[in-house]
Amino acid sequence: MIKFTPFESQIVPMPMDNIDTDQIIPARFLKTISKDGLGDQLFCDWRYDAAGTPKPDFILNQDWAKQCQILVAGDNFGCGSSREHAPWALTQYGFRAVVSTSFADIFKSNALKNSLVPVVVDSATHQKLMALPRDAKVALDLAAQTLTLPDGTAIQFPVDAFSKYLLLEGVDELGYILQQDDAIKAYEAGRASTLNTLAA
Amino acid sequence: MPKTIIEKLWDSHVVSEKEGAPALLYIDLHLVHEVTSPQAFAGLRTRGLKVRRPDLTFATTDHSTPTTPKNLPIIDPIAAAQVKQLETNAAEFGIPLYGFHSDKQGIVHVIGPENGLTQPGMTVVCGDSHTATHGAFGALAFGIGTSEVEMVLATQCLPQRKSKTFEVRVDGTLRPGVAAKDIILALCAKVGIGGGTGSVFEYRGSAISALSMEERMTVCNMSIEAGARAGLVAPDDATFEYLAGRKYSPQGAAWDAAVARWKTLPTDEGATYDQSVTIDASTLEPMITFGTNPGMGMAISGAVPDPANVADPIERESLRKALEYMALTPGKPLAGQPIDVVFVGSCTNSRISDLRAAASVLKGRKVNSQVRMMVVPGSQPIKRQAEAEGLDRIFRDAGAEWREAGCSMCIAMNGDQLTPGQYSVSTSNRNFEGRQGKGGRTFLASPQTAAASAIMGRVTDVRTLLG
Numbered sequence: 286m287i288k289f290t291p292f293e294s295q296i297v298p299m300p301m302d303n304i305d306t307d308q309i310i311p312a313r314f315l316k317t318i319s320k321d322g323l324g325d326q327l328f329c330d331w332r333y334d335a336a337g338t339p340k341p342d343f344i345l346n347q348d349w350a351k352q353c354q355i356l357v358a359g360d361n362f363g364c365g366s367s368r369e370h371a372p373w374a375l376t377q378y379g380f381r382a383v384v385s386t387s388f389a390d391i392f393k394s395n396a397l398k399n400s401l402v403p404v405v406v407d408s409a410t411h412q413k414l415m416a417l418p419r420d421a422k423v424a425l426d427l428a429a430q431t432l433t434l435p436d437g438t439a440i441q442f443p444v445d446a447f448s449k450y451l452l453l454e455g456v457d458e459l460g461y462i463l464q465q466d467d468a469i470k471a472y473e474a475g476r477a478s479t480l481n482t483l484a485a
Numbered sequence: 486m487p488k489t490i491i492e493k494l495w496d497s498h499v500v501s502e503k504e505g506a507p508a509l510l511y512i513d514l515h516l517v518h519e520v521t522s523p524q525a526f527a528g529l530r531t532r533g534l535k536v537r538r539p540d541l542t543f544a545t546t547d548h549s550t551p552t553t554p555k556n557l558p559i560i561d562p563i564a565a566a567q568v569k570q571l572e573t574n575a576a577e578f579g580i581p582l583y584g585f586h587s588d589k590q591g592i593v594h595v596i597g598p599e600n601g602l603t604q605p606g607m608t609v610v611c612g613d614s615h616t617a618t619h620g621a622f623g624a625l626a627f628g629i630g631t632s633e634v635e636m637v638l639a640t641q642c643l644p645q646r647k648s649k650t651f652e653v654r655v656d657g658t659l660r661p662g663v664a665a666k667d668i669i670l671a672l673c674a675k676v677g678i679g680g681g682t683g684s685v686f687e688y689r690g691s692a693i694s695a696l697s698m699e700e701r702m703t704v705c706n707m708s709i710e711a712g713a714r715a716g717l718v719a720p721d722d723a724t725f726e727y728l729a730g731r732k733y734s735p736q737g738a739a740w741d742a743a744v745a746r747w748k749t750l751p752t753d754e755g756a757t758y759d760q761s762v763t764i765d766a767s768t769l770e771p772m773i774t775f776g777t778n779p780g781m782g783m784a785i786s787g788a789v790p791d792p793a794n795v796a797d798p799i800e801r802e803s804l805r806k807a808l809e810y811m812a813l814t815p816g817k818p819l820a821g822q823p824i825d826v827v828f829v830g831s832c833t834n835s836r837i838s839d840l841r842a843a844a845s846v847l848k849g850r851k852v853n854s855q856v857r858m859m860v861v862p863g864s865q866p867i868k869r870q871a872e873a874e875g876l877d878r879i880f881r882d883a884g885a886e887w888r889e890a891g892c893s894m895c896i897a898m899n900g901d902q903l904t905p906g907q908y909s910v911s912t913s914n915r916n917f918e919g920r921q922g923k924g925g926r927t928f929l930a931s932p933q934t935a936a937a938s939a940i941m942g943r944v945t946d947v948r949t950l951l952g
């Protein structure tokens with residue numbers, strides 16, 4: 286994992302509540318056995334028509350949006366399935382943060398494992414972001430936990446300390462668990478299993 | 486201090502807890518399927534890691550497998566490759582697999598309980614958000630992403646933050662024609678699709694105690710549709726009765742010891758919850774969804790809501806867009822809406838009691854000539870059981886398709902799908918845009934409502950067909 290560094294970007298507004306993972310990446314693209322090639326399928330059914338041609342009025346098809354690294358969406362973003370293909374598709378498109386008033390639990394957890402920062406803001410800030418002119422840039426600093434608006438206002442956002450540490454240092458979570466092997470062994474020694482043995 | 490079952494489950498699985506880091510939680514059962522696991526196994530290979538507890542890990546194929554007869558090959562080459570990959574991974578890492586051709590194959594959340602793998606007091610995870618189904622047994626069961634699948638494979642543990650406790654109290658007696666599915670659809674409509682975010686539900690109250698294990702699974706299954714990470718029901722005699730004698734249930738003295746332990750799990754007298762909601766089962770009607778998320782549901786006698794009456798601008802726009810996608814008129818009743826397809830199946834409603842419920846409505850009647858009805862049992866054993874009871878004949882005689890087990894049109898990855906603009910009444914759990922096929926429009930309902938709607942060719946209140 287690479288270290289997460291501060292950046293500045295225009296935003297892509299998507300003023301819809303409850304954008305679910307079936308919209309972010311439809312299930313038919315889940316038959317892959319790799320993590321690659323999902324960026325082009327991000328929001329596929331909103332983005333392309335039946336013939337696969339990009340719909341010009343969909344925001345991600347507009348030239349200016351192609352460089353944007355911050356998506357601003359409505360409440361409860363990422364609800365639905367546990368597919369990690371959702372953050373994979375978002376990051377492969379180029380997003381590094383999603384801003385919303387709230388996130389679904391599993392999406393949030395999956396995003397943090399893929400260097401995609403879920404930024405929760407209050408609704409006043411959310412409205413301000415939605416109303417920004419297209420060329421306005423917003424700065425995200427994870428270390429400081431701030432989102433800085435074009436007028437210089439720095440909005441604090443919450444991130445749990447552990448996830449923040451992993452992201453900033455580029456440390457991977459599995460490595461962290463593997464270090465706790467002694468504790469796991471001790472737990473296993475005292476654990477009562479009621480399974481009528483699956484052991485081969 | 487008195488504890489809820491949710492806290493008891495949590496406390497008994499904490500491996501370590503360090504300042505500033507989430508707790509490390511031990512996982513008792515890890516269920517694996519073909520869609521969310523290939524990248525996790527690839528990760529293990531890259532790191533040179535083994536599966537720590539293949540004896541606590543179990544795999545099946547369900548999501549992308551066809552439900553056409555088993556002697557036909559999997560036509561979709563990408564799905565076939567995914568199924569093959571799981572077979573390779575299971576063999577290489579020593580994980581038991583109920584594969585595509587196994588006589589025990591089925592939907593991951595159906596076969597866990599069916600084989601006694603799911604037990605009270607366990608932590609259960611799977612790379613699938615409907616893992617909460619297993620909560621019906623008094624297990625803490627939740628869906629995880631693929632990175633977490635890799636972590637559990639490698640270490641049998643997950644870093645987790647404690648969820649809030651959320652009591653869902655359902656008292657009263659369900660009226661005829663009203664099913665367990667209607668309880669959970671009513672909860673989704675009441676708290677909204679994000680209402681349970683950050684929480685684990687405990688379903689309790691007289692209406693929950695009165696439910697069979699299969700009905701409890703239906704309720705717990707859709708906890709995620711109300712935003713909750715998990716949902717559970719404390720174990721009781723119905724739980725023990727269901728589990729006794731199943732393949733992986735404890736036997737003999739181990740069974741008695743297990744039951745004694747399981748009896749200590751229910752929430753203590755006087756324990757408190759972070760949040761509570763109550764539902765009166767005796768006033769519930771059959772439910773149906775009208776929109777594009779499971780929270781957009783109502784009693785079947787109701788009218789489609791009008792966005793003009795919604796104050797919040799984003800909420801209003803979301804409802805407007807949902808109704809536009811569904812091509813429904815605000816203010817009009819949904820009953821009577823013509824439909825094209827009826828799907829009875831999915832981990833929500835594909836168990837034997839669901840099939841019996843649908844068959845009891847269909848018996849001696851015909852599926853409307855405008856409607857394609859598919860019945861997809863949750864597992865091969867359920868399919869055989871239904872055939873032994875003659876349910877397949879009732880479905881076939883009525884003109885419905887009787888298919889092989891799998892997820893099928895719940896997720897529409899396997900070729901079973903709606904065409905653009907079609908309407909379905911479906912017993913599955915999600916009505917998101919395109920969930921059952923690009924451009925398809927889904928009304929979620931109980932098996933009874935689905936069967937009644939199949940007969941009439943339009944959305945139908947099953948109570949109008951009850952003798």
Ligand code: SF4
Nearest residue numbers: 615831832892895896
């Ligand atoms: S039936 Fe549907 S919800 Fe259940 S496991 Fe399969 S795809 Fe997921």
